[in-house]
Amino acid sequence: MAVQILLNLMTAFLWMMLIGDGSGSSFVIGYLLGCGLLMVLHNFLPKPLYLKRVWSIMKLLALFLRELVLSSFAVIRQILRPRLTVRPGIFAYETALSSDFEVTLLSCLICLTPGTLTLEVSGSGRILYIHAMDIEDAGQLSRQIQGTFEKAIMEVTRL
Template identity: 35%
Template sequence: MIKTRFLSNLLLSFIWLAVTGAFTFENFVFGFLLSFVLMWLITTNRREDKYFYRGPKLVAFIFFFLYELIKANVQVAYDVITPRYYMKPGIIKIPLTAKSNLEITLLANLITLTPGTLSLDVSDDRKVLYVHAMYVNDKETFIANIKNGFERKLLEILR
């Protein structure tokens, strides 16, 4: 169902490009958003249709990840440029709510993509993720940021 909605949204976006005659990225994005809103308006069971729930969550997650990526880059760059080191490295044991291989893999990769953190290992029972971090001022705050940030938002999209 999600694939059908997405393909319909893409088709309507390309129809929008053809009708307007302006084949630009901005016009495509506008057409995609316009067709998303139109499809949302004509759908009767919006609450049951996951496409209209996951789409905005995915966009919000992308902006959240970009924010975290920029914040981590600035923190690492500042630490490299200044003469004093602010690093407090540590290996943190993060309990996982994610259960499937896909959820755990995506979470581990998102953590690794963020500068200053590196996913090291997953426990054999897949209940714990070990993460090396350059800036561990407070262990509980670090765990809460991962659990309430990356993991919660990722699971909202995948489940």
């Protein structure tokens, strides 16, 4: 992956030297040309394109921002109701993630989402104990975490 990034940057700087323009726009054009070159030559490279990982990271960030906004509105809706109808609770979530980095990232994303908080990770690193502000169905909440954050984290880390 580092070779691909270096090749892409070298292509951008080579483009800037060839056209004799040191502006940022010529760097961007050269970088985009380098991306195109990498896509054409990807069969000759030993690893998958680093652009796939960059795209996966951008999708994870967009997913987190969407969940952040949706859960913020859900918390605001609960706060503004005249009567509290929350059903707080703690549930155990078994994750399919294997590395410490993946579990830590999932835990951080859960903590940063309003209304949820990771309390503890088991010694094996496979079970997260999560406090949720409003649990209607712990199984449904587990499936939601698995289908959103966990799936996106696997896409980023397991290319």
